[in-house]
Amino acid sequence: MAQPFNPSVPIYQQLCERIKNKIIRGELKIGERLPSVRDLAIESEVNPNTVQRAYRELEESGIVEKKRGQGTFVTQEPDILQHMREQQKINHIRFFVTEMCEMGFSEAEMLDGLRDYLEKKEDNV
Template sequence: MAQSFNPSVPIYLQLCERIKNKIIRGEIGMGERLPSVRDMAIDSSVNPNTVQRTYRELEDSGIVAKKRGQGTFVTEDPRILEKMREELKISHIRLFVSEMREMGYSSTEMLAGLKDYLDTKEEDQ
């Protein structure tokens, strides 16, 4: 299934984010093998070199590790995954706050809006 990509962000970085999000959501577990470079390239409709770069980026950050002749596996170190989870949270918060500030919202207004939103969503569940 072809995936859409944001043309202003390198594809390999977008793939990294997608994999990280799958790990955080539990779709890919600790110690689980990632698809082969070839399979991921076909599934994502990208060049295998792009997937290779994605995996290298994830490996450099310690999120995955290569096992010679076996493939690429998600780390089994919960500290690394918790750090990744925290970094993604901060990244999303930073983007949210930046966009809200551009629209002229104060910190107080953002907190009130977020609280109202969360309170409403909890009632819906």
């Protein structure tokens, strides 16, 4: 069964995020071939055109490269992947901070909460 999609965000964007996260986690390595459009469409239970759009977005940003007759591959440019990793980190931090501010937490409360969480997380590992 495919991982569910958020109905308020376009599916192709969610596929892009999932692929980026796989690269960041090391599930997809530099130069590794991505699943074919058809295979990912079946796996994700989406239309192949949606996967094609996600691959096109990733290609335009330089994260993946299309090789004619061979498929789509993670770029071999470490600088592009490092930039993507930093951008993903900033996006997640921005989301976290925005949500916390909307709930009325101060910067100090957020930092204290993060420190407490990370300390407890280390104890439970």
